[in-house]
Each structure stands twice: as structure tokens, then as C-alpha cells.
Amino acid sequence: MSDSAVSSGWSPSETQLARLAWRHRRARRRTWVALASTVAVLGLTAVVVVSSPGWTRVRETFFDWSEAKASAPEILDGFRTTIQMFLLAEVCILAVALLVAFIRVVPAAGLAPLKLVAIVYTDVARGTPTLLVIYLIGFGLPALQLQGIPTSPFVLGVIALTFAYGGYVAEVMRAGIESVHPSQWASGRSLGLSYTQTLRMVVLPQALRRVLPPLINDFASLQKDTALVAAIGVFEAFRAAQVESASTFNYTPFVVAAIGFIALTIPVARFTDWLALRAVRREQGATA
């Protein structure tokens, strides 16, 4: 703003200069208050924790540097499996969720039985504790001893995560599809596009753009829930930490694993922030 104003030979009035100076002072004052209060709160918390009677014990059990160094290689190795699992699960979840969302949205009379299945699935998947789903699929499915059922804990883990998260993501997708204004449907149909063509080429692209932030939020949650498949013996990061911890009776390996999980979700969180920022910029009229 000010750049273009200066180029047109304008210089701010006394009143405007006084306003700017006041705003500058206020901004500086607020920065100092925020900084001081942050330091005070964090410092106080640190003092309370460190001066507590059991701190030495806690530090030895959870934050032992040599334990951390010793367990890190195994845990890092486990993260390779973790990452493979959630990436594979995310692809499967997207496919399942889109299918379920379509079945629930499309108003075709012939789909009525499938709609019922889709509704029951979302209700069950969202209501069941993820750990139970993992046990049921990880131990229950192979126990049926049916031909062709996978027995690899890795594959069973991916199936369980897909089942558990497909319900959430399907509801996010459905909300996205239904958030697109009916006039967009009318617009597509009036040109002669079929229902499916309108859904695929007009409604879905707009819906997906809107649901990207909540979708990524669900995937961040999935990443850390991948640790739950340790329960059926998949040797991923959390399982590696369990093994390390069991040999020394020290919890530091879990903290190492936690740092790894946090490190994996931070890029996802920043990506979501960036998407939100871009959406705001678009609304403000800048051409992307």
C-alpha cells in the first residue's frame, strides 16, 4: 500500500505519522509482554518440575541420554515400517472412504442395501476402539483359517488401520461433497453432464479442496495410531521401543519413539497451515 502511495508523490500527514508512531509503540509493547509472560510461565514450569522430590528418578527413567543413544538405531529402523504402513494405509483409506461417501451421497434407489451397509460400517468403525479393531483383524481374521486370508501382521495391520479410519475419512468426504452448493449441480446438469460426470468433474474437485485440511488432520492422527499395531507384533517404531525398554526397565526408548512420531507429524501440520493460508489468499482475490 505505502509503496504505491509513495510512487504517486504523496507523503503522510502529521496526523498519519503520529498514528503510525503510536501503532509502532503499541506493537513493541505487546511483543515485550508476550515474551516476558512466555519466559515466566515456561521458567516456572521448569523450576517446579526440576525441584520436585521425584525429579531425579523421573529423569533417569524417561530422559536417560545414554539409553536414548543406545535405543535410537533400533527405533529408527522401526520407523521405516511405520512409514510404510501409514503411507499404504492412507492410499487404502482414501479409496474406501471415497467409495463409502459415494454410496451414501448418490440418490439411486438401487443402492439402498449398500447404503445401509455403508451407514453401519461408518457407525461401527467410528465407535469401536482402534486397539480392538487391530486385535479383531490381526488375531481374529487369521484364526478363521479361511483360504486366501493374509497372515502377515504387516498386511493385517494395514487392513485394520484402513477399517478404523475409513469411517472417519468417509464422513469428511461426504461433508465435503454435501458442502458444494446445489447450484453447482444444477449448473453441471443443465449443460447435459450426467449425474456421475457432474459429481466427478464439477463437485468432487471442489469438495476435495475444501476437505483437505480436515483430511490431513485425520492422517496426522493415523500416523501416531500406527503405533497401536505393535499390539499384534508388527516390528515398527513403537514395538522397537517396547523391546528396548523391556531389556533395561527404562522408559527412555518410548520418549525417543515419541520424538520420532512428533517429527513425522510436524511437516504435515505445516503443510496444512500452508494450505489454509493459500485458501485465504485466494479468497482475497489474488490469482494463484
Added chain:
Amino acid sequence: MSEPSAETTPQSILRLEGVRKHFGANEVLRGFDLEVAEHDVICLIGASGSGKSTLLRCINLLETVDDGAIWFDGRDICDPRVDADEVRREIGLVFQAYNLFPHLSALDNVTLAPRKLLGRSRADAEAEAHELLGRFGLADKARSHPDSLSGGQQQRVALVRALAMRPRLLMLDEITSALDPELVGEVLDAIKELKAEGMAILMATHEMAFARDVADRVAFLADGRVLEEGPPSAVLDAPAHDRTVTFLRRVGSGYSGPGPHIG
């Protein structure tokens, strides 16, 4: 068309017979009759809620009629066995709120349907779209997204999008009502050009001056029916019904002839 009689009795492309449509307790269309001939420009006028939009949506099969028949191209398109998508390809509809696809550029908005439905190649469809956009003063806007266009520009893109399907009938639903007064002119000029090319147009409008200037016939809608219909000189300048007179006075059409006094 080659027969000489076509000159005197232009071929009808759309004919409505006793069309009825209700929403809940609200009977919007109560036995609606209307005929549109080739190259005709027909303006539908009437108060808000008189059924103009519902009528256009029924003809476009976006709404299912309760009764009556809509003859288009020699068949009753209210028959459930008729392929609605096929009918809609031949009848263009432009909406008051433009309804452009916000995720697509102006060019892609225009070429989507011709590519998917008429089997046109991308290059072919884009060449025609560029030509159409150019004719309506949008040559430099092809790559712009709807959000970065003015209302008048968006509405002209919507018009081009409908025209790109080469419809036999173009329906316009109060397409200037959402525009600033200074932008109305550019859209109305575009419609005048289409009339000059012989496009059959059925439009709901509040632009009385435009209707007087361009319409072949004007139909005044009230109570879900056509109350009065005829050339603009008759309906707008010498209305036969008191209801028409009252409406024309309210919208400030410049009508100053005889009729009921409004206090």
C-alpha cells in the same frame, strides 16, 4: 425450413401445455401454456415468485412437472423414458448467479461440456471457445478463474459456456438481476447479438426497456399462468389486464397509460 410457409408460420421448437408444478403447499405453475418458435425472443415478466425460474427449471428438466406436457423437437420431454441429459444438451440455461465452476478457468468452464458430451477434441473445443470468448469481449480472460472476474464478465462467460453446446434454445433466468447497473448493458448487448444471429431465446427478465427493444413477444406471468401475452407494444404499452398495469407501474417501466390508480 425450406418450405415457403416457414416464413409465415415459423416452426415451433418448444410448446408447453397445461404444465403444473407445486412445492409443498405452494402451487407455482397452474396449467401453464406457452409456445416458442424458431428465432423467437420471448421475455417472461412478472413479480418475484410468479414462477419464471420454476418454469425454466422445468423445461430444463431440473424439476419434474406434476402434470402437463413440454414438447421439444417433436416429443414430450416430460416422458420419463426421455434421456434428460440429451435434452439438456440442446437447451442452454444461464442462471442469475452465473454458477460458473470456481475450480476451472473461464476456458475450461466453456470447454468441459463440449469435450465430454460432444466428443470434441481439446484443441478443437478450445479454438471454438477462444473465438466465442473473443466475440463477447473476453479474449484476454480465457485463463482467468471466475473469482478474479467481474460479475458482468462472469455472466458473459456463463453465456458463452451455454452457447458452446450449440443449443437450439437458450434460456436466461434473470441474468442481469445480480449485476451492478453499469454492468447490465454489456450482458444485454451480448443477448442482442445472439438475437441478430437468429438464436431462439426464452428469458425471464426485469429489464422492461430491454424487453420492449428486443423481445418478439412478452408474456406476463401471474398466479402460475400466462395472464397476458403478445408483442411488447401490446403487453407493455397497452396492457389489457389490471394486474399487468399494476406490475408495470411497480417496476417503473415508464408505462403511463390508463389503468387502476395506485396510491
